[in-house]
Amino acid sequence: MRLKPLGHPSTGRAQYSAGLARYNPAARHAVEWASPRRRPFASARLCGRALAAYISAMSLPPADDYLVRPDPLDPRLTERVHGVDQTGQAIETRVTVERALTIFLNDQEIVTAMTINDYPEYLALGYLLNQNMLRSDDVVAGVDYDEELAVVVVRTQRKTNYEKKLRKKVQTSGCAQGTVFGDLMEALEGVTLPAAELRTSWLYALTHKINTTPSIYLEAGAIHGCVLAHADNPLVYMEDVGRHNAVDKIAGFMFKHRLAAHDKIFYTTGRLTSEMVIKTVRMGIPILVSRSGFTAWGVELARKANLTLVGRARGKRFVALAGEERIVFDQDLRYVEEESTKHRRKAAVHDD
Numbered sequence: 001m002r003l004k005p006l007g008h009p010s011t012g013r014a015q016y017s018a019g020l021a022r023y024n025p026a027a028r029h030a031v032e033w034a035s036p037r038r039r040p041f042a043s044a045r046l047c048g049r050a051l052a053a054y055i056s057a058m059s060l061p062p063a064d065d066y067l068v069r070p071d072p073l074d075p076r077l078t079e080r081v082h083g084v085d086q087t088g089q090a091i092e093t094r095v096t097v098e099r100a101l102t103i104f105l106n107d108q109e110i111v112t113a114m115t116i117n118d119y120p121e122y123l124a125l126g127y128l129l130n131q132n133m134l135r136s137d138d139v140v141a142g143v144d145y146d147e148e149l150a151v152v153v154v155r156t157q158r159k160t161n162y163e164k165k166l167r168k169k170v171q172t173s174g175c176a177q178g179t180v181f182g183d184l185m186e187a188l189e190g191v192t193l194p195a196a197e198l199r200t201s202w203l204y205a206l207t208h209k210i211n212t213t214p215s216i217y218l219e220a221g222a223i224h225g226c227v228l229a230h231a232d233n234p235l236v237y238m239e240d241v242g243r244h245n246a247v248d249k250i251a252g253f254m255f256k257h258r259l260a261a262h263d264k265i266f267y268t269t270g271r272l273t274s275e276m277v278i279k280t281v282r283m284g285i286p287i288l289v290s291r292s293g294f295t296a297w298g299v300e301l302a303r304k305a306n307l308t309l310v311g312r313a314r315g316k317r318f319v320a321l322a323g324e325e326r327i328v329f330d331q332d333l334r335y336v337e338e339e340s341t342k343h344r345r346k347a348a349v350h351d352d
Contacts, residue, residue, distance in 0.1 A: 066213075066234060066235065066236070066237055067235050067236050068119075068235075068236045068237060068238065068253065069213060069214075069234075069237045070213070070214065070215040070216050070217075070225070070237055070238075070239050071118075072214050072215055072216045072218065072219040072220075073219075074118070076097065076118075077096065077097055077116050077118060077216055078094045078095060078096055078097060078216060078219060078220045079094065079095060079097055080092055080093070080094055080095075081093060081094075081095055093220075094219055094220040095220055095222065096116065096216060096220045096221070096222045096223050096241060097116065098114045098115065098116060098241045099114070099115060099116070099117045099150060100112050100113070100114060100115075100150055101113050101114075101115050101117050101120055101123065101124075101150055101151075101152060102149075102150060102151045102152070103123075103124045103127060103128070103152055103154070104151065104152070104153040104154065105128055105133055105134070105153075105154050105156070105160050105162070106153075106154070106155055106156060106159070106160050108160065108161065108162060108163070108166075110127075110128070110131075110133065110162070110166070111127070113127070113242075113245060114241060114242070115240055115241065115242070115245050116216070116223070116239070116240055116241060117150075119238070119249050119252075119253075120145050120152045121143045121145060121152065121252065121256070122238075122248075122249040122250075122251075122252030122253045122256065123152070123240075123245060123248050123249050123252060124143065124152040124153075124154050124252065125140070125143065125154060125248075125251070125252030125255050125256060126247070126248030126249055126250065126251030126252030126253070126255065127245075127248045127252075128154060129248075129251050129252070129255055129282075130244075130247070130248055130251055130279050130282060130283075132282075133160065133162055133165075134154065134156070134255075135158075136255070138156050138157070138158055139156065139157040139158070140154060140155065140156055140256075141155045141156060141157055142155045143155070188278060188281055188282065188305065191281055191282070191284075191305060192306075193281065193284070193285075193286040193305060193306050193307060194262040194263075194284070194286055195286075195326075196262065196263060196286040196287060196308075196326055197326050197327075197328050198265065198287050198289075198308055198310070198326050198327050198328065199231075199232075199327075199328045199330050199331070200327065200328065200329050200330055200331040201232070201330050201331040202231050202232040202265075203232075203289065203310070203313060203318065203331075204316075204331055204336050205232035206227075206229055206231075206232045206233075206234060206265070206267065206289075207267070207289075207291070207313055207314070208337070209232070209234055210225070210227050210234055210237070210267060211339065211340075213234070213237060215237075215239060216239050217239065217269075222241065223239050223240065223241055224239065224240060224241070224242065224243035224245075224246050224268070224269050224270050225237065225238070225239045225246060225268070225269045226238050226239075226243065226246035226247050226249075226250055226266070226267065226268045226269070226270075227250075227266075227267040227268075228250050228253075228254070228259075228264055228265075228266060228267075228285075229264065229265040229266075229267060230263060230264055230265070231265075234267075235264075236250055236253055238250050238253075243268060243269070243270035243276070244275065244276075244279070246268070247268070247276070247279050247280075248279075250266075250283075251279070251283055254283065261283055261284035261285045262284065262286070264285050264286075264287075265285070265287045265288075265289060266280050266283070266285045266287065266288050266289070267289045267290070268288070268289070268290045268292075269290065269291055269292065270290065270292055271290065271292045271293060271294070271295065271298075272288065272290050272292065272293065272294045272295065272298045272299075272302075272309060272311050273295045273297070273298045274295060274297040274298045274301050276288070276290075276298065277298045277301045277302050277305070277307060277309070278301065280307060281301075281305045281307055286306075286307065286308060286323070286326065287307070287308040287310070287323070287326065288302070288307055288308065288309055288310070289310045289311075289313050289318075290310070290311045290312075290313065291311075291312065291313050291314050292311060292312070293311055293312060294309070294311050294319075294321055299321045299322055302321070302322035302323065303321075303322045303323075306322075306323055307322060307323055308320065308322060308323030308324070308326045308327065309321050309322035309323060310327075314339045315336070315337070315338040315339040316333050316336045316337075316338060
């Protein structure tokens with residue numbers, strides 16, 4: 001099988017490659033090597049050599065550039081359907097397409113996930129990392145994706161066998177997440193998050209950029225988004241039908257390209273639950289922001305892990321319930337705009 005991600009870096013090949021070369025002269029050769037005429041699949045693989053050179057130089061793209069962003073016009077991610085509205089009037093609307101994707105670790109089937117399947121490689125890597133099945137120091141020998149079979153296989157040099165773990169997961173009553181939480185909690189022992197800061201000027205600028213970025217949510221809805229950011233600059237914006245898929249895709253991106261976590265901010269449109277907190281801490285990111293609300297266990301775990309936890313971040317408002325000492329209040333609220341109705345998500349209606 002040959003790895004062929006369904007999607008591609010939707011910043012646009014020319015803009016993406018130019019950003020890499022502009023900030024790292026060593027990437028120019030790699031960008032040329034990854035040109036479509038020489039290697040037609042290179043852009044679908046995020047121009048791996050160029051990105052590796054770019055990251056090694058510790059450069060950052062300009063404030064209006066994403067490394068990865070949603071592509072709402074990709075015809076494979078949404079489709080048009082016909083129906084009627086509340087008045088009986090005929091309508092046509094776009095809906096998000098979900099697909100089954102089965103993830104293997106070496107020769108063992110792990111899970112079948114429902115996903116938009118734009119980045120199966122990142123989803124598989126991130127899922128295995130966040131389930132503590134793939135270690136941060138593992139050497140990945142390859143990732144194979146077969147679009148027709150809807151299967152992605154992660155191959156490691158280390159031999160793996162998680163039969164006991166999978167049996168235990170199946171034996172839980174109802175929700176299998178209880179077993180997953182136990183494993184993840186064990187992996188959090190001894191974790192120390194790095195010192196960092198969150199300037200409120202960054203927070204307001206970041207949320208505005210994310211909300212106004214063209215996305216599948218704005219086109220079709222029924223989808224969650226997660227963003228990896230540095231200061232007020234969004235870097236990687238992933239969407240999926242499940243918020244944990246979007247988290248896992250970012251985790252996979254960071255793992256494959258060895259992207260540092262200590263100075264990053266993680267943004268999600270979903271609730272700040274215990275599992276969201278655990279995954280952020282496991283990724284080594286010290287700041288988690290959401291436009292949605294909190295759960296009690298999520299707050300408790302964030303405080304124990306010293307994770308800065310900011311929720312209900314919309315317009316001028318936000319609430320921080322953990323790690324408040326990292327926040328620098330440098331923004332004059334008189335110059336912050338309220339969130340526009342066009343870009344308001346459903347989570348915005350419950351706590352005005």
